[in-house]
Amino acid sequence: MTEPEQDRLAPAKMWLEQGRYDRALAELDRFRWRDEVESTYLRALALWLNDQDADAVKAASAGIRRFGPHAPLLSVLGQAYHSLGKLPKAERALLDALELSPDDTHLLCAYARVCIDAGQLEKAAALLDRATPAAEVTQRTRDLLLRAKAADDEVQRIERHPLLRPLAPLNRFGPIKTWIGVLVLIFCLRMFGLTPLSVLLGVAWFAYALYSWFAPALVRRLVRRKLGH
Structure with a gap:
């Protein structure tokens, strides 16, 4: 990406970091974001963070069709599917992303969260063992896993x-x-x-x-x- 293109994306990245996802989307709409994979990714990410999950799926899917397999776009696609409750599709997208970036902590944690919601707690634990232990996202996801294990233990005790x-x-x-x-x-x-x-x-x-x-x-x-x- 050339220097002018980097400068063009800087405002959108700034609004994303500040949690102003609507402003980031407005900034991206000022130019032809579809022509660049990174701007396409930023738009899909902003849509997902702005709770526009269905639109995020469309944007990420369109980007993947245009630019080919791309780990960040697949990550957004998987997490948007997860937010929509479509766990098999979320798993498929995140597995495809992990094939490209097998050691990415954020991807490992995103997949672990899908496994937690699917009741696959041992699989989620194995994924978290591969993530960077000190990372905040790892700690948050591990807390989710601990709560899910406690709830599962409670259910099993009740049933027995x-x-x-x-x-x-x-x-x-x-x-x-x-x-x-x-x-x-x-x-x-x-x-x-x-x-x-x-x-x-x-x-x-x-x-x-x-x-x-x-x-x-x-x-x-x-x-x-x-x-x-």
Whole structure:
């Protein structure tokens, strides 16, 4: 890039550093940013930082089609897809970026955040082990991982709690199928003249239904107290 081109991008970079993403976009619109890969990247980055995720995807994708694989553009593309909740597309873009810059800490952390949201905590930990430990982005992402591990541990403790074992049929067959099955059984008992038994089953089912409503909240409270939350 020539010196005049560097000077032309300096104001946009300044606004980005100051968090004035709208001003950065306005600055880039003053010239043909599509003609340069760096200005295209800066525009896609500003759009993503300005929470215009869909526009960031379009800008980054257009830049990649025009200039070919480019790690910064792929990084923005992956993170914008992540913001949109499109985790497989985010993973693909970030993997492509890491092929070009395998040791880039920001890329490793961006991919780790995708893995955290996908529940792939061990994979996220492995990615963070490759990132620069002292980098602020690494520390922030590691904090996210620790919170995700704590939440995952809480969920597993709740699911394995003895007080929730009676709810296994609901979890296995689903509440609607279980309800229908019990109602059919009650109806059949009445048809065969076993009304007292059908009434007893109805009362037992009502008590079971109440238990299914209150037990999860009680177990969650007990587990959180034990974990010190």
